[in-house]
Amino acid sequence: MKLFATSQIAGIDKYTIEHEPISDIDLMERAASTLVDWILHHAEPDQHMVFFVGPGNNGGDALAAARMLAWALSGIEVYILDLGKEMSDSANSNLERLQQQNRTRISYIDADSPMPEIKSTDWVIDGLFGSGLSRPLKGLPAKVVKHINASGATVVAIDIPSGLMGEDNRENDRDAIIRADVTLTFQFPKISFLLPENDPFTGSWVVQDIGLHPDAIEKTETPFFYTDHQVARKLLKDRRTFAHKGNLGHALLIAGSYGKMGAAVLASRGCLRSGVGLLTTHVPRLGYSILQNSIPEAMASIDQSDLMFTQNPDLAPFNAIGIGPGLDTKCNTGRGVQRMLEEELKKPMVIDADGLNLLARNPEWLKLLPPETILTPHPGEFARLTHPVECGYERLQLAIDFAKDNGVVLVLKGAYTAIACPDGTCWFNSTGNPGMATAGSGDVLTGILLGLLAQGYAAKDAAILGVFLHGMAADLAVEESSQEALLAGDITQHLGLAFATLKDS
Ligand SMILES: NC(=O)C1=CN([C@@H]2O[C@H](COP(=O)(O)OP(=O)(O)OC[C@H]3O[C@@H](n4cnc5c(N)ncnc54)[C@H](O)[C@@H]3O)[C@@H](O)[C@H]2O)[C@@H](O)CC1
Numbered sequence: 174m175k176l177f178a179t180s181q182i183a184g185i186d187k188y189t190i191e192h193e194p195i196s197d198i199d200l201m202e203r204a205a206s207t208l209v210d211w212i213l214h215h216a217e218p219d220q221h222m223v224f225f226v227g228p229g230n231n232g233g234d235a236l237a238a239a240r241m242l243a244w245a246l247s248g249i250e251v252y253i254l255d256l257g258k259e260m261s262d263s264a265n266s267n268l269e270r271l272q273q274q275n276r277t278r279i280s281y282i283d284a285d286s287p288m289p290e291i292k293s294t295d296w297v298i299d300g301l302f303g304s305g306l307s308r309p310l311k312g313l314p315a316k317v318v319k320h321i322n323a324s325g326a327t328v329v330a331i332d333i334p335s336g337l338m339g340e341d342n343r344e345n346d347r348d349a350i351i352r353a354d355v356t357l358t359f360q361f362p363k364i365s366f367l368l369p370e371n372d373p374f375t376g377s378w379v380v381q382d383i384g385l386h387p388d389a390i391e392k393t394e395t396p397f398f399y400t401d402h403q404v405a406r407k408l409l410k411d412r413r414t415f416a417h418k419g420n421l422g423h424a425l426l427i428a429g430s431y432g433k434m435g436a437a438v439l440a441s442r443g444c445l446r447s448g449v450g451l452l453t454t455h456v457p458r459l460g461y462s463i464l465q466n467s468i469p470e471a472m473a474s475i476d477q478s479d480l481m482f483t484q485n486p487d488l489a490p491f492n493a494i495g496i497g498p499g500l501d502t503k504c505n506t507g508r509g510v511q512r513m514l515e516e517e518l519k520k521p522m523v524i525d526a527d528g529l530n531l532l533a534r535n536p537e538w539l540k541l542l543p544p545e546t547i548l549t550p551h552p553g554e555f556a557r558l559t560h561p562v563e564c565g566y567e568r569l570q571l572a573i574d575f576a577k578d579n580g581v582v583l584v585l586k587g588a589y590t591a592i593a594c595p596d597g598t599c600w601f602n603s604t605g606n607p608g609m610a611t612a613g614s615g616d617v618l619t620g621i622l623l624g625l626l627a628q629g630y631a632a633k634d635a636a637i638l639g640v641f642l643h644g645m646a647a648d649l650a651v652e653e654s655s656q657e658a659l660l661a662g663d664i665t666q667h668l669g670l671a672f673a674t675l676k677d678s
């Protein structure tokens with residue numbers, strides 16, 4: 174799914190109105206009816222609801238929804254923010270319709286009025302501002318937002334929590350943004366919803382399809398995408414009837430050191446569960462029996478060192494190389510990695526964990542990275558590779574620049590993992606859950622990405638598909654137990670089901 178800046182969404186709305194064609198007010202009616210469906214499905218029949226209405230079409234949505242709900246619910250109150258200027262035409266028409274219906278108390282809030290009473294048991298429907306917000310809220314709108322946030326009521330935001338920008342919120346006043354429990358957002362999640370600092374504002378968010386015109390969505394260009402089932406399914410290749418392990422890729426994984434052999438085992442499992450033909454895992458001597466006992470499907474390549482990686486094997490037989498899980502950052506290991514990169518190998522690579530930490534200490538290695546390299550930092554590792562940032566939006570911009578400048582696919586791990594590609598596109602992942610914040614889940618991902626690279630997936634496709642499957646496997650695992658109890662090994666165990674579910678979708 175494409176993701177757009179709010180200014181682009183306004184253009185898609187306009188195109189829909191002109192080319193469907195549908196009148197502005199009817200599109201608003203369609204949008205409002207999706208809100209009403211959700212609310213009726215989730216609210217008790219006697220729920221008291223307080224609607225807050227701003228001057229634009231976001232307020233118009235709220236007024237239309239209040240009218241539709243007033244037929245079903247008795248406890249509805251509407252407060253209109255009076256900023257001393259005209260409401261938008263469609264909002265005005267919806268105000269007239271609500272007045273004509275005559276079932277709802279409508280009041281105005283201006284600079285002199287007391288703030289309305291909101292009980293903690295109420296639902297607040299936030300229709301103050303949506304995608305037309307042009308600057309941070311101040312004065313009366315900010316006062317109303319703070320009053321709502323302090324009420325303890327359940328807040329349902331229409332389209333965007335009022336006060337939140339659709340993209341960059343670096344200059345925003347965090348106290349003047351609605352803290353919603355749920356955001357019912359139209360057609361597309363907004364980019365700011367996918368950044369960690371905005372989670373307190375959006376709460377959980379739900380996309381409401383309002384049937385914007387597919388031609389407009391197709392024509393409008395964007396660097397931002399959301400990997401849904403459809404995207405991931407398209408990337409997944411079928412296995413051919415005459416496939417054999419010799420043509421499904423041979424992966425080399427360099428992982429593990431004294432005390433961190435589990436990382437090598439988990440990454441090996443992830444790799445072998447992702448469809449690769451053969452896997453060789455290169456480990457220090459002490460890891461030999463651990464590896465062979467834990468995962469007999471992997472072949473072992475043994476380092477000359479007892480304790481750590483120091484020297485890679487001949488790379489000729491391998492289709493892709495993964496390096497990093499449990500590697501440690503000792504000098505000898507660093508020298509070993511450097512020697513390997515200086516071989517100017519032209520094999521796709523995935524670098525994780527201590528591989529990234531070594532890269533951060535030796536930034537001159539960046540130019541040695543082969544084409545089709547994937548780096549998989551979490552925010553801390555990314556800060557070491559670049560520099561610390563103040564917020565997720567800045568990190569996102571930095572990741573996109575980093576991927577373009579260095580010609581690598583950068584997998585910035587976290588909720589909605591962002592995959593920045595050398596072509597300037599950025600793909601947010603839709604699967605996964607907080608249970609994945611557990612030891613070893615990154616090692617499993619490295620293994621999956623390595624397995625896909627070895628099978629011939631391009632680095633960008635491997636990253637998008639691998640991250641999706643990794644999250645999906647974790648979601649399936651959590652369905653059977655809980656986020657708290659999720660082990661990285663549960664992710665590998667559910668990878669099979671993830672592949673099957675994706676194929677069936
Ligand atoms: N036809 C459409 O365009 C559709 C729009 N929809 C709704 O319309 C919304 C967008 O509507 P609008 O473009 O009217 O925008 P908003 O409803 O966000 O409000 C814009 C108004 O607020 C004012 N404003 C902006 N920032 C302000 C600030 N910081 N302080 C005080 N006033 C400020 C603007 O001058 C303008 O009058 C969407 O979020 C969505 O809820 C939906 O009804 C679907 C269809």
Ligand SMILES: [K+]
Pocket residue numbers: 231299300301302303330331332333334335
């Ligand atoms: K809103």
